[in-house]
Amino acid sequence: MKQYFYMVLAVLFLLSCRETPDPSSQNNLKQITPLSKDKALERGSANDFATQAAIGSMMETESSAHMIKLTENPDIQNLATIMVRDHSTAQHELKEIAKAEKISLPQDLPQAQKNILAKLDSLKEDERNFYYARLMVSEHEKAIKLFSQASSTAHNKKLIQFAADKLPVLKHHLAEANQVYKIMQKIIGDKGDYSIKIEQSQSKAKP
Numbered sequence: 001m002k003q004y005f006y007m008v009l010a011v012l013f014l015l016s017c018r019e020t021p022d023p024s025s026q027n028n029l030k031q032i033t034p035l036s037k038d039k040a041l042e043r044g045s046a047n048d049f050a051t052q053a054a055i056g057s058m059m060e061t062e063s064s065a066h067m068i069k070l071t072e073n074p075d076i077q078n079l080a081t082i083m084v085r086d087h088s089t090a091q092h093e094l095k096e097i098a099k100a101e102k103i104s105l106p107q108d109l110p111q112a113q114k115n116i117l118a119k120l121d122s123l124k125e126d127e128r129n130f131y132y133a134r135l136m137v138s139e140h141e142k143a144i145k146l147f148s149q150a151s152s153t154a155h156n157k158k159l160i161q162f163a164a165d166k167l168p169v170l171k172h173h174l175a176e177a178n179q180v181y182k183i184m185q186k187i188i189g190d191k192g193d194y195s196i197k198i199e200q201s202q203s204k205a206k207p
Contacts, residue, residue, distance in 0.1 A: 037107050041095060044104040049150040049159055053094060054105045056143050059113045060136070061087040066120055067132050076129045079136065079180045083173065090166055097158045130184040136177035143170050 064083035067076055098105045109117075116135070123131055147170055150163035 038095065038099075040099050041105045041107060044098065044102040047103045047154075047156065047159065049146065049154050049163070050094065050098060050103050051106055052146055053143075053150075053163075054091065054107075055110065055113065056139060056146070057087045057091045057094065058106075058109055059116075060139055060143075061091065062109065063117060063120060063132060063135060066117060067128075070121070071125060071129055071132075073125075073129050075180050075183055076132060079133070079176055082176065083136065086169055086173065090169070093162065097162055101156055101158060103156075126184075126188050130181075130188045133177060133181040133184045137174065137181050140170055140174040140177055144174060 060083050064080035064087070067080040068084065071077060071080075095105060097103070120128060120131055120135070144167065147163040147167050151160055151167060154160045154163060
């Protein structure tokens with residue numbers, strides 16, 4: 001009986017320690033702090049890899065920040081937290097390289113990506129979770145291709161090293177995203193047609 005009592009106490013302790021979304025924060029996107037603009041990054045030479053890497057990192061960070069506020073699904077929240085943490089770090093590192101090498105970087109998302117974020121916000125929760133997980137899969141598939149190419153062909157040594165260093169992280173992200181995506185497929189009862197709808201929606205979002 002004593003053993004059972006201690007087991008119940010342990011379970012209650014774990015439940016009390018488990019982080020849950022603050023209800024007051026749900027659907028309150030004003031709590032997402034916008035990134036400050038750095039005038040030093042507006043000047044400098046253009047670099048296609050740096051530009052695409054910056055846009056991808058911003059997209060993954062901002063969409064994930066939205067999801068932390070908009071979902072109560074623990075798998076999605078965990079994935080989104082990882083994305084915000086790792087891509088914020090990568091974005092900071094890329095900015096430091098850009099400043100040192102006098103490379104310009106975009107500091108705001110293009111309209112096509114903003115349209116995808118608007119689509120994300122407009123969906124019901126299960127659809128939003130599915131959409132986000134699928135987005136993280138596709139974004140990281142593109143990022144791995146981009147960084148793989150840049151790690152051997154970029155003309156700037158620091159960017160080559162940056163690309164090579166981030167590749168293992170991106171591959172880990174893709175594995176995590178794929179795992180969560182499979183879970184979301186089961187929840188929404190997807191049989192393959194919903195992915196097509198998502199891709200069509202994303203293609204329409206492009207200008």
